[in-house]
Amino acid sequence: MGTKQRLLYKFLLLIATSLAAFTVSAQDDEVAKAQHTILGQNSAQVGVSVPSRNTHPDAQWFPKDGFGLFIHFGLATVHGGIDLSWGMLANKPWEDGEITPAAYWKLADQWNPVNFNAEEIVSKAKKTGFRYIVFTTKHHDGYTMWPSKYSTFGVKQKLNGRDLVKEFTDACHKHGIKVGLYYSPPDWLFDAKYRNWDYSGKKILDVNHQEIDRLPEKPAGHDQARREMVANQMRELLTQYGRVDLFWFDGGSGEISNDEIRKLQPGIVINRRNGEPGDYGDTEGVLPTKRFTGWFETNDPCWPSRWWTYSTSDRMDTGADVIEKLVILRAWGGNFLANVGPKADGSLPEEALEAWNEIEGWMKHSGESVYDVTGGAFPEKDNQPTTIKKDTVYVHMFPNFHKTIILKEIKSSPKQAILLRTGENIPFSYSEGEIRLNVSPEKRSRMVDTIKLIW
DSSP, X not given: XXXXXXXXXXXXXXXXXXXXXXXXXXXXXXXXXXXXXHTTOOTTTSSSOOOOOOOSGGGTTHHHHOEEEEEOOSTHHHXXXXXXXXXXXXXXXXXXXXXXXXXXXXXXGTOOOTTOOXXXXXXXXXXXXXXXXXXXXXXXXXXXXXXXXXXXXXXXXXXXXXXXXXXXXXXXXXXXXXXXXXXXXXXXXXXXXXXXXXXXXXXXXXXXXXXXXXXXXXXXXXXXXXXXXXXXXXXXXHXXXXXXXXXXXXXXXXXXXXXXXXXXXXXXXXXXXXXXXXXXXXXXSBOOSSOOSSXXXXXXXXXXXXOSSOOSSSOOOOHHHHHHHHHHHHTTTOEEEEEEOOOTTSOOOHHHHHHHHHHHHHHHHXXXXXXXXXXXXXXXXXXXXXXXXXXXXXXXXXXXXXXXXXXXXXXXXXXXXXXXXXXXXXXXEEETTEEEEOOOGGGOOSSOEEEEEEX
16 A cells, blocks of 8 residues: 555545544645645645635536546657656655756657547546546646747647647547646746756756756846747637636636636636636645635546656556545545556556546546535545535445444435445434444445445
């Protein structure tokens, strides 16, 4: 069991016995905070509550669909031992490989994802149970995954103009999957000569990680030129690919306003990492520790488990790992955005496909408990995560939980309790507003077991 799994197990055990919320660290929270600081995202922008949201009818899918796939794809996958963009920084305190920026950008000459098949990936993702997918169109390294007129570095220059964004969006539209586009306004290639590539700040390193006395001054208009480039690239993304359901900023300072984005895509959902409020709260690599207000999403590395891009050596989540995190978030009405990093050739890691098969199997019998539901009273009144849909309550039992399930302050007795995986009736008692259930060990599985209570 890895560190991530031990922490998750500890969380589930504690919350089951003490009804107290506890942090589950999927990625070191300090790493996420450090990266957010570099990208200009302060604590007010990355947290757990956003009271406002887009009221357009086409945006109301977000809290209902609940389960999304994040795809981080780019140059770093050629290396296999560095994270996307972040591998360029020297002397980082967190676990990641290191490469000079100059060598990193040369990876583009080797990268040719001949086996990237958006149709197959999206089709499989839908079958697995993902309802929306967020695709990385440009990370901090500056490589554009579409042939942008406003980019000097991307598929237009390196992949004969192959439009990976169009392949992705076309596949989503065909299969009825909500389209999300990730975009990084910070552009480290554009600013390459004016950045210190030493994370520690103890010295100044250039793009070859050679120590220099000082950074050159930016020429007049440099920052404004980047803002204009970013705004024009975003307009391309928002006008050339049909319906876009979600725009996922990773940094920025209002290069184009949310108002302008909504003029181009009225029903779009926007996160809050571009210096504007956005439509939903979020955490990254760690589940929330308290109930939030409004729409919410946790994004988390899953395949691999700690990095965003493909790694040859990092562990991968199982399907059980992902379902456990999903039901915790759905019990509070939040979304789970699980990340995968395709291999350099564009194919998905075998471990991810194995996990997706597990998730697909679980969704066949218990998927109704996580879609179009609202959160229950966990952990205040329910000692296992619950979700609600009209006159139905779904109780999610974790594999390590073998005590009595207790739901408090229930107004009337349900008519039936069904174990969704098998269809069996489960005995229960109701007295003085309290439901109690026990599921015998021989009826349990090694994944979350879901009981459907019907009134």
